[in-house]
Amino acid sequence: MKSGWVERDAEAMVAHGEKSGLTRDLALRVYTTRLLGRDPKLVLHGGGNTSLKTTARERFGDEVEVLRVKASGADMAKLGAEAFPAVRLAPMRKLRVLDNIGDVELVGIERANLIDPAAPNPSVEMMLHAFLPHKFVDHTHATAVLSVIDQPDGEQKCAEVFGKRLGFVPYLMPGFGLAKKAIEVFERDKPSDGLILSKHGIVTFGATAREAYERMIDMVTRAEEFIARNRKSGALARASRNLAGEAQVAPIIRGACSEKNAAIEGAWRRLILEFRGNESVLNFLRAKDLNRLAQAGVITPDHTIRTKNWPLVLPVPENGALDQFARAARERADEFVVRYHRYFERNNKRVGGGKHELDALPRVALVPGVGLFGLGRSKQEAQIAADIAEAWIEGVSNAEAIGRFESISEADMFDCEYWPLEQAKLGARRELPLAGQIAAVTGAGGAIGAATACAFAAAGAEVALLDVDFAAAEREAERLGTTALPAPCDVTDASSVRTAFDKVVKAFGGVDIVVSNAGAAWQGRIGEVDEEVLRKSFELNFYGHQRVAAAAVKIMLAQGTGGCLLFNVSKQAVNPGPNFGPYGIPKAAALALMRQYALDYGADGIRANAVNADRIRSGLLTPDMIASRAKARGVSEKDYMSGNLLNREVTAEDVAQAFLHQALELKTTADVTTVDGGNIAAAMR
Numbered sequence: 001m002k003s004g005w006v007e008r009d010a011e012a013m014v015a016h017g018e019k020s021g022l023t024r025d026l027a028l029r030v031y032t033t034r035l036l037g038r039d040p041k042l043v044l045h046g047g048g049n050t051s052l053k054t055t056a057r058e059r060f061g062d063e064v065e066v067l068r069v070k071a072s073g074a075d076m077a078k079l080g081a082e083a084f085p086a087v088r089l090a091p092m093r094k095l096r097v098l099d100n101i102g103d104v105e106l107v108g109i110e111r112a113n114l115i116d117p118a119a120p121n122p123s124v125e126m127m128l129h130a131f132l133p134h135k136f137v138d139h140t141h142a143t144a145v146l147s148v149i150d151q152p153d154g155e156q157k158c159a160e161v162f163g164k165r166l167g168f169v170p171y172l173m174p175g176f177g178l179a180k181k182a183i184e185v186f187e188r189d190k191p192s193d194g195l196i197l198s199k200h201g202i203v204t205f206g207a208t209a210r211e212a213y214e215r216m217i218d219m220v221t222r223a224e225e226f227i228a229r230n231r232k233s234g235a236l237a238r239a240s241r242n243l244a245g246e247a248q249v250a251p252i253i254r255g256a257c258s259e260k261n262a263a264i265e266g267a268w269r270r271l272i273l274e275f276r277g278n279e280s281v282l283n284f285l286r287a288k289d290l291n292r293l294a295q296a297g298v299i300t301p302d303h304t305i306r307t308k309n310w311p312l313v314l315p316v317p318e319n320g321a322l323d324q325f326a327r328a329a330r331e332r333a334d335e336f337v338v339r340y341h342r343y344f345e346r347n348n349k350r351v352g353g354g355k356h357e358l359d360a361l362p363r364v365a366l367v368p369g370v371g372l373f374g375l376g377r378s379k380q381e382a383q384i385a386a387d388i389a390e391a392w393i394e395g396v397s398n399a400e401a402i403g404r405f406e407s408i409s410e411a412d413m414f415d416c417e418y419w420p421l422e423q424a425k426l427g428a429r430r431e432l433p434l435a436g437q438i439a440a441v442t443g444a445g446g447a448i449g450a451a452t453a454c455a456f457a458a459a460g461a462e463v464a465l466l467d468v469d470f471a472a473a474e475r476e477a478e479r480l481g482t483t484a485l486p487a488p489c490d491v492t493d494a495s496s497v498r499t500a501f502d503k504v505v506k507a508f509g510g511v512d513i514v515v516s517n518a519g520a521a522w523q524g525r526i527g528e529v530d531e532e533v534l535r536k537s538f539e540l541n542f543y544g545h546q547r548v549a550a551a552a553v554k555i556m557l558a559q560g561t562g563g564c565l566l567f568n569v570s571k572q573a574v575n576p577g578p579n580f581g582p583y584g585i586p587k588a589a590a591l592a593l594m595r596q597y598a599l600d601y602g603a604d605g606i607r608a609n610a611v612n613a614d615r616i617r618s619g620l621l622t623p624d625m626i627a628s629r630a631k632a633r634g635v636s637e638k639d640y641m642s643g644n645l646l647n648r649e650v651t652a653e654d655v656a657q658a659f660l661h662q663a664l665e666l667k668t669t670a671d672v673t674t675v676d677g678g679n680i681a682a683a684m685r
């Protein structure tokens, strides 16, 4: 591992910091923390922490010694000086006389000693930083170091690799006890560069930011070189077989890893998937003793809150035998859940009860021959789980290459997983109604489609924006945020629809809600209109809906957790306008289509509903059309747009809300919701 220190960048950071009143030390503290944070081989997603001992001024002017330590959960790659709350050092060090202290009391004392009472909570590993005497202290969960220390003879290997440069602290759960043990080991052995925290990570320290940082790089490099020198060769080649791809297996896995909501019939707890299938993942999945490794546990304790303690291991999915794979996936997922319940009960009892069980669904699924899936309540959580799973594979593979991987005990894992200070990193859990669900919207580049995608994203769904105009879909996806997926989709072309849904499945693992919204208007007096015009309209306004619904149903059936098909049918379906037959007739057929889907797939839990909207400003009803129609009727544009029973203009957002309600109405199917401000001639009867 190479040092990322660049003198010019460091000085630029110092100069930049000066402008906002940062000392040289603090600016460099931020600089090397980011250097550590940007390398996933050192820290991942809020793990790891660093500190600086310096002084600060109290409100009344006195100067006092403080610890500036990374805030709990802050991402080291991106943080600034504000992510280093200042805690008065002397009172924290005095705590060393105590044998133990409860987490709640400790956090209370830390907060009471913050210079800025509004600062974020210091890292859960703060006391370790406070007790060590060094000005700069860096702590990471470097994967190469974990491979060396996650071993039955970890202490011996440490001595071999790091000599007297690092002290060895036996495993204790992060927190006060570990901090006390660490300072004890430091004072006894006087290591020159830092400490190994057994089965957990590495600490380096120094008089300057650069010294502490480069000692970290040095030690990690030693671990890497040791692994390279001692690697036992293990050829894992296997003849390639005819296997199913990730788009075929993802919906099956997603369905198997969903949980029925016992309180609300028809509701499911679902997860989003993130796929990884690179060579090192595939290699690992070929290991003969994959099952043993999969049960061995995490490489460092705080990963457990993201991945749980074990992955779900699935069989090889042979092409043409997906039914068999699906049965096995469900069985193994059920076993996983039962096992997790037992693990919880056993350990909750051990600690005297009082813990609340987290959901028992897997967060990592391993599929030999295909790759791994990270699972989470959002795309972002799934990505984090997948990143950690990849680090786990690297850590375990290298540990096995030089010895035998060994994690902490089950009891220790439980104590970390259910430690309130770890859970706090995940943030308050107020979930949105569509959390865990995937919604695909066609015609998402247009007004109604974009508003609908926006409403579904705001309700917590992961959204895919499909449009024949890919640039428009991209533009709207960008507006929604990082995980929204734009995809080109021409609903008049079956292969384009299949490709688009494949893309959705590859990105999120499946689909739960489809808003079939793409459409366009053709006009003509029905007895005289060219048949070609009518056919064109049917291709888009009827067959388009059919292609989209059929592609979605295929995925929904593979998941086995129901689903929801929503159609934009327009009021033309029930209240035809003069010379508007080429548009209204296929829309009337689309209404019948919706009812047929409701009928044919109700038993599978798939609901089908439609919205009849009218007079919405959109690509179908452009400003020019509004002006000409209003003029033709001799009314103002405003009166034309609000010419309904409520005298209110209907917007794309109103239509989006109707779709959203239909998605949430678990006992409603074959329904038409009218969104037209009131038009008695178009009322459903």
Ligand SMILES: [Zn+2]
Pocket (backbone or CB within 6 Å): 048, 125, 139, 140, 141, 174, 200, 201
């Ligand atoms: Zn740690």
